[in-house]
Amino acid sequence: MMSGAKKRKVDRECRVFNKEWTTKYFFTEHRSTAVCLICKETVAVFKEFNISRHFTTKHANYASKQSEKEREATAQRLIANLQAQQRIFHRQSAIQESSTKASFMLSFKLAKASKPLSDGEFLKECMVEAAGVLCPEAKDKFEKISLSRKTVTRRVELIDEELTSNLKKTAESFTFYSLALDESNDVNDTAQLLIFIRGINNTFEITEDFLTMESLKGKTRGEDLYSRVSAVIENTKLSWSKLINVTTDGSPNLTGKNVGLLRRIQDKVKEENPDQDVIFLHCIIHQESLCKSVLQLNHVVNPIVKLVNFIRARGLQHRQFIAFLEETDAEHHDLLYHSRVRWLSLGKVLQRVWDLKEEIGAFLELLGKADEFPELSNKNWLCDFAFAVDIFSHMNELNVNIQGKDRFVHDLYTSVKAFKAKLALFSKQILNESFTHFPTLATLKEEAGAKVKKYSETLDALHKEFCRRFVDFEKINKSLQLVACPLSQDPETAPEEMQLELIDLQADAVLKEKFNSLKLNDFYASLNEAVFPNLRRTAQKILALFGSTYVCEQTFSVMNFNKASHRSNLTDQHLRSILRIATTKLTPDFDALVKKGHQQHCSH
Secondary structure, three states, rough: OOOHHHHHHHHHHHHHHHHHHHHHHEEEOOOOOEEOOOOOEEOOOOOHHHHHHHHHHHHHOOOOOOOHHHHHHHHOOOOOOOOHHHHHHHHHHHHHHHHHHHHHHHHHHHHHHHOOOOHHHHHHHHHHHHHHHHOOOHHHHHHHOOOHHHHHHHHHHHHHHHHHHHHHHOOOOOOEEEEEEEEEEEOOOEEEEEEEEEEEEEEOEEEEEEEEEEOOOOOHHHHHHHHHHHHHHHHOOOHHHHEEEEEEOOOOOHHHOOHHHHHHHHHHHHHHOOOOOOEEOOHHHHHHHHHHHOOOOOOHHHHHHHHHHHHOOOOHHHHHHHHHHOOOOOOOOOOOOOOOOOOOOHHHHHHHHHHHHHHHHHHHHOOHHHHHHHHHHHHHHHHHHHHHHHHHHHHHHHHOOOOOOOOOOHHHHHHHHHHHHHHHHHHHHOOOOOOOOOHHHOOOOHHHHHHHHHHHHHHHHHHHHHHHOOOHHHHOOOHHHHOOOOHHHOOOHHHHHHHHHHHHHHOHHHHHHHHHOOHHHHHHHHHOOOOHHHHHHHHHHHHHOOOOHHHHHHHHHHHHHHHHHHHHOOOEEEHHHHHHHHHOOOOOOOOHHHHHHHHOOOOO
């Protein structure tokens, strides 16, 4: 720290420098150094002796015959020349930095949109052509943006490093965190393990982001998965004792009781903190999908799939069918394929075929193929078909409600509990021949009346399957309700350490008002930590839970789009970088990346 006296001395010398030394010695100040206007050499120390020695040694006769006013004019002219040169240098430097920044931004956009990294060259060609028409004077600036395949690849690598570093810094403040894990094969049959993290800090800020992708070239046993997960946690410098939840798709190598990944994780957490219990959840979306198996509607689904494939698999028939729909002014213009991978596919296929069943029947008559699909004229089968359309419509609605990112577990499980209650209601109403919530089945009320007992039993079986499947969520249901609705909880039924805190919370009118006006995590962040320590801690645990592996499933779609048959040479490292960029909600610090890029000489 410079003392006051020393600072005043330097300021005084600078003022003298500006007023006298420029005319006398032809020197000027630039970035805390003295620059000779004649030879452009610098003198670092603000001392008249140093400046005078330089002038008398190298330029003793320069402007010796000029008057003071002429010397001053000469000095000003030299200063103007120097400043012009400096402006050119700064302008070129600024253009280069701007070009590099634009290169980073466009590389980020390419990876974000899952475009091939080599598309940067085509993107540059488009920009240069457009600039030549719109702003010809700036065309050269666009030509200076480096977007070659190698450059874009390096930019993506640096952006990945920046995002990873930011996530590690954020993770340092986590009070608790959860992991969502899922594994799938890419186009080269490499097993890719996706790991997402959801963490919460002491101010209840929730971070849900892509942690990493681990490529497994060999076996995918529980011990293999554990070694990769353990290495990731150690590398990210996360504490095992803060791990509160792991959510998977329920595959055996993940959930094995003795040697599965989850058992090994539980043992490791217990080593770090014997009091910490990890909550293991089976993806709520996956469980909902598995419940469909008890409906036993294959006798409906299989003929529908066969019918759709018959029409769409042959090019000529497909074109004729589309033309037929246009001629008859049908509600829809085509049929949908069924895909077992897509969550909502089956319900939409059934609904589309039902809406077009009259047109499909007429089209088959024209082709002389009606005998191959006798089900379309069977009233009993059509009744089952109508029931399938309605029940899958309700299940699709549930499926949509439990999808999405950044969802709280209590919201997801509330949708499932509501659906279970609806199933019980549906069963009773159908048994009484009330088809209020089954509009498609109501159109065949006469035929349905003879099968109400069968449909009621099917709905009861589905209800039992939902009750059996979601036991992992039911175990934590009380904690979910306590955090989601603390004002309506009976303190006597709450854990003992939180009973007094609940009473204080429910008696505080100000906190009641906050609960009704703030988001749930913001409400708990507003609670005094000294007054409500246990309630805040429980809320942090519950709000940090992953209810599904939706983020993993969504990212697998991005992975398959990027590493397709025509891009199979994409390395695992670059695939991981692209997935991080494609899934992040953060925007990198491009100015910092520009500086880092210059340091690593990557703007070629």
